[in-house]
Amino acid sequence: MTALHLEFDVAGNNFVSAGSASDEVKKTLKMLGVDAQFVRKVAIAMYEGEINMVIHAGGGKAAVDIYPDKIVIVLADHGPGIPDIELAMRDGYSTAPDAIRDLGFGAGMGLPNMKKYTDSMDIQSTVGKGTTVTMTVNFAA
Amino acid sequence: MDKSLHTVTLDRDKCKGCIACMKRCPTEAIRVRNGKAKVYYDRCIGCGECVRMCPHQAKLPAYDPLESIYKYKYRIAVPAPSLFGQFNNLDDVDLVLNALLELGFDDVFEVARGAELISEETRNLMRDGKLKKPIISSACPAVLELIMMRYHSLLSHVIDLVSPADVALRLAREKAESEGVPPEDIGVFFISPCPAKVYALKTGMGLDKPAADGVLSIGELYFKLLPVMSQLKDKPLKKLSKTGILGVRWAASGGESLGIYQNRYLAADGMENINNVLKAMEDGTLNYIDFVELGACPSGCVGGVLNVENPFVARVRIRALRDKLPPVANKLTDEKKDRSFYHWEVTPEAQDVYRLDSDLSVAIEKMQRIEAIYKTLPHLDCGGCGAPSCRAFAEDVARGETTLDMCSRR
Ligand SMILES: Nc1ncnc2c1ncn2[C@@H]1O[C@H](COP(=O)(O)OP(=O)(O)OP(=O)(O)O)[C@@H](O)[C@H]1O
Ligand code: SF4
Ligand code: SF4
Ligand SMILES: [Mg+2]
Numbered sequence: 001m002t003a004l005h006l007e008f009d010v011a012g013n014n015f016v017s018a019g020s021a022s023d024e025v026k027k028t029l030k031m032l033g034v035d036a037q038f039v040r041k042v043a044i045a046m047y048e049g050e051i052n053m054v055i056h057a058g059g060g061k062a063a064v065d066i067y068p069d070k071i072v073i074v075l076a077d078h079g080p081g082i083p084d085i086e087l088a089m090r091d092g093y094s095t096a097p098d099a100i101r102d103l104g105f106g107a108g109m110g111l112p113n114m115k116k117y118t119d120s121m122d123i124q125s126t127v128g129k130g131t132t133v134t135m136t137v138n139f140a141a
Numbered sequence: 142m143d144k145s146l147h148t149v150t151l152d153r154d155k156c157k158g159c160i161a162c163m164k165r166c167p168t169e170a171i172r173v174r175n176g177k178a179k180v181y182y183d184r185c186i187g188c189g190e191c192v193r194m195c196p197h198q199a200k201l202p203a204y205d206p207l208e209s210i211y212k213y214k215y216r217i218a219v220p221a222p223s224l225f226g227q228f229n230n231l232d233d234v235d236l237v238l239n240a241l242l243e244l245g246f247d248d249v250f251e252v253a254r255g256a257e258l259i260s261e262e263t264r265n266l267m268r269d270g271k272l273k274k275p276i277i278s279s280a281c282p283a284v285l286e287l288i289m290m291r292y293h294s295l296l297s298h299v300i301d302l303v304s305p306a307d308v309a310l311r312l313a314r315e316k317a318e319s320e321g322v323p324p325e326d327i328g329v330f331f332i333s334p335c336p337a338k339v340y341a342l343k344t345g346m347g348l349d350k351p352a353a354d355g356v357l358s359i360g361e362l363y364f365k366l367l368p369v370m371s372q373l374k375d376k377p378l379k380k381l382s383k384t385g386i387l388g389v390r391w392a393a394s395g396g397e398s399l400g401i402y403q404n405r406y407l408a409a410d411g412m413e414n415i416n417n418v419l420k421a422m423e424d425g426t427l428n429y430i431d432f433v434e435l436g437a438c439p440s441g442c443v444g445g446v447l448n449v450e451n452p453f454v455a456r457v458r459i460r461a462l463r464d465k466l467p468p469v470a471n472k473l474t475d476e477k478k479d480r481s482f483y484h485w486e487v488t489p490e491a492q493d494v495y496r497l498d499s500d501l502s503v504a505i506e507k508m509q510r511i512e513a514i515y516k517t518l519p520h521l522d523c524g525g526c527g528a529p530s531c532r533a534f535a536e537d538v539a540r541g542e543t544t545l546d547m548c549s550r551r
Contacts, residue, residue: 004505004512023420031536032504033496036293040423043294047424068502104426113425139501 003065003072004028010050010075012059015103021062022046025073032066038139041117042071048110049075049133055100056080057131070119070138081127089115089123144182147203147340149191153177155199160524162191162200167412168290172537173527183494186286187337188412188437189446202336202446204358207365210245213328213354217313218246219306220332222253222384222392223442224359225462226455228370232465234389238381240369244362248317249381252331253388255308257471260387260400262302262483265473267401267431273298275407275422275430278397280304282341283437284415285489292419293491298433301485303347305391306331306338308483310352312476328354332362334392335438335445347485358447385470386463393456394441398434406432411439497540511539519550 006028008021025046029039046062053060057079065072082088089111096106115121118135125131158176170184171191178191178199192200210216218241225234238249259280266272277299279285288295310329317327331342331353338356345351390396394410407430409418415435421427438444443459444452476482497511498504515535526547528534537543545551 002509004508006512019420019424022424026420026423028508030291030293031495031497032501032508033493033499034501036296036491040294043423044425047426066505068505
C-alpha cells in the first residue's frame with residue numbers, strides 16, 4: 001500500500017503558528033489509532049525540528065509519510081545550514097541569539113531530543129544552502 | 142451510562158439549527174442534521190460551551206430537580222464552593238448553609254472540606270515524589286474526559302485522586318450513619334456548577350459506584366435560596382460551616398494550585414487555553430512545571446454554566462471570603478481514613494472516539510480518502526453541510542455519516 005503523505009509549509013519567524021505542522025501530524029496519528037507512546041515521540045521530535053526551522057532557518061517544508069509500521073518525517077529548509085553537525089548535536093550547544101532565548105528557546109536540547117525520541121535521524125546540511133533532517137519513528141515497542 | 146441524561150439536552154422546538162453551538166464545541170461532538178443540533182455523546186465532555194453559545198436557549202444542561210431530594214427522608218446538601226460566589230456582599234457562608242436547611246435539607250457538608258483534604262493528599266503525593274511530572278489535576282471532569290479522548294499519552298500524568306465532591310459526599314453520608322440515621326433514608330446531593338460534574342458525579346467517575354444520590358444545579362437553587370436568605374438575614378444562624386478559605390478558593394482558577402504550597406505550578410482555564418497547555422505538554426516543553434491545574438470553564442468552576450453570576454464577579458467574591466474564614470480547617474488526621482479513601486477505585490481509561498479503524502492499514506486508507514475528499518471542498522468552514530469544518534465534513538463522509546452532496550458550495 002502507499003503511505004499516507006502529508007505536506008506542510010512552515011513559516012519562518014512566526015512564533016504564533018510555530019508547531020502547527022506537528023500538531024496536525026499528532027492529530028492524524030491519533031485518528032489512525034497509533035499508540036500513545038509513539039505519538040508522544042513523534043510530537044517531541046517533530047515539534048523540536050519544526051521550531052529549529054522557524055528559529056534558525058527562516059522556515060521550510062515538512063513532508064511526512066505514515067506507513068502501518070512507521071512514520072518518516074523530512075524537514076527541509078533553505079536556511080544558513082549547520083557548519084559542524086557533530087557540535088550542533090551536543091547537549092546544550094546553541095547559537096540562538098538572546099532575543100530567542102528570552103522566548104524560552106535556545107537550551108541547545110532540540111537536536112539531542114530529536115535523536116533521543118526517534119529510531120533514526122539523519123542530517124544533511126550545506127552551509128549557505130540549507131538543511132534537511134530525516135527522522136523515523138517505528139510503531140513497535 | 143447514557144451521557145444525554147447527564148450532560149446537555151436539546152429543546153428541539155427552540156433549536157433553529159443556526160450552527161452556533163456546533164462551531165464552538167471543543168471536541169467536534171455536534172452536527173446539525175435535518176436542521177437541528179445533534180450531539181454525538183461519545184465525544185461530549187460536558188463542558189457546557191454549547192449552552193453558553195446558543196442564542197436561542199435551546200441547549201439545556203442536565204441535572205436533577207430540587208423536588209427529587211424528597212425521595213429520601215434524611216437529605217444532605219453538598220454544595221460546590223462556587224455557590225458562595227453567587228451572592229452579593231455575603232459575609233457569612235453560614236447564611237447560605239442555613240438557607241439550605243430551610244429549603245428542605247437536614248444537614249449540609251461543604252465540598253470545600255473535601256477540597257482541603259485532597260489538597261493535603263496532593264502535597265503528600267508530591268512529597269513522596271513518585272508521580273510523573275508535570276502532574277495534572279484530576280479535579281475538572283471535562284478536562285479528564287478530554288485527556289481520555291484526545292491526549293492518551295498524558296493520562297499517566299493525571300493524579301489519581303477522587304474529586305473533592307466525592308470525598309465530601311462520602312463523609313457526609315458516614316456522618317449521618319454514625320449519628321444513627323438508617324442508611325436507606327440518607328440522600329446526599331451534590332450542588333453542581335457545571336454539566337461535566339453532573340455527569341461525573343452521577344456516574345461515579347473514578348469510583349466503583351456513584352457517591353451522590355442526586356446532583357442539583359447551583360442556578361436552580363440560587364433563585365430559591367435568595368428569598369430564604371433575606372428572611373434569615375437578621376436571625377441567629379446555626380454554626381454550620383467547617384471549611385477554611387483554602388478549600389473555598391478551589392472555586393476559581395488557580396485556587397487548587399494555592400493548596401500545593403509550591404510555586405512551580407501552572408493554572409489555565411477555558412477550553413482553548415487548556416488545549417494549548419496539553420499540546421505543549423505532549424511536545425515536552427513544560428517539563429519544568431510541577432503541577433498543572435486545568436479548568437474547562439472560563440475563570441474555573443465559577444464559570445460553569447449552571448452558575449448565575451458572571452464568573453469575574455464571582456471570583457472576586459470568593460477571594461473576599463478570605464477575611465471571614467480560617468485559612469484551613471480540615472486535616473487528613475481528623476478523618477482517620479486510609480489513604481486509599483482519597484484515591485481512584487477505577488482508573489479512567491483512554492477512549493478511542495476519534496479512531497478511524499482498529500486496523501492501522503485500513504485507517505491509513507480511510508485517512509487518504511479523507512485527504513482526497515478534503516481537497517475537493519471549498520475550505521470555507523461555513524457549516525452549511527452540518528459539520529463544524531470542511532475537514533470534519535470530509536471525515537464524516539469517509540465514515541459514512543453524511544454524503545458529499547450536503548456541501549452546496551463545491
Ligand atoms: N534547521 C537548522 N538550520 C540551521 N541551523 C540549525 C538548524 N537546526 C539546528 N541548528 C543549529 O544547531 C544548534 C543546536 O540546535 P538545537 O535544536 O539542539 O538547540 P537550539 O535550537 O539552539 O535550542 P533549543 O532547541 O533547546 O531551544 C542551533 O543553535 C543552531 O545553531
Ligand atoms: S446554537 Fe445550536 S442548539 Fe442553539 S439554535 Fe443554534 S444549532 Fe440549535
Ligand atoms: S457540552 Fe461541550 S463537549 Fe458536549 S456537546 Fe456541548 S460543547 Fe460539545
Ligand atoms: Mg532547537
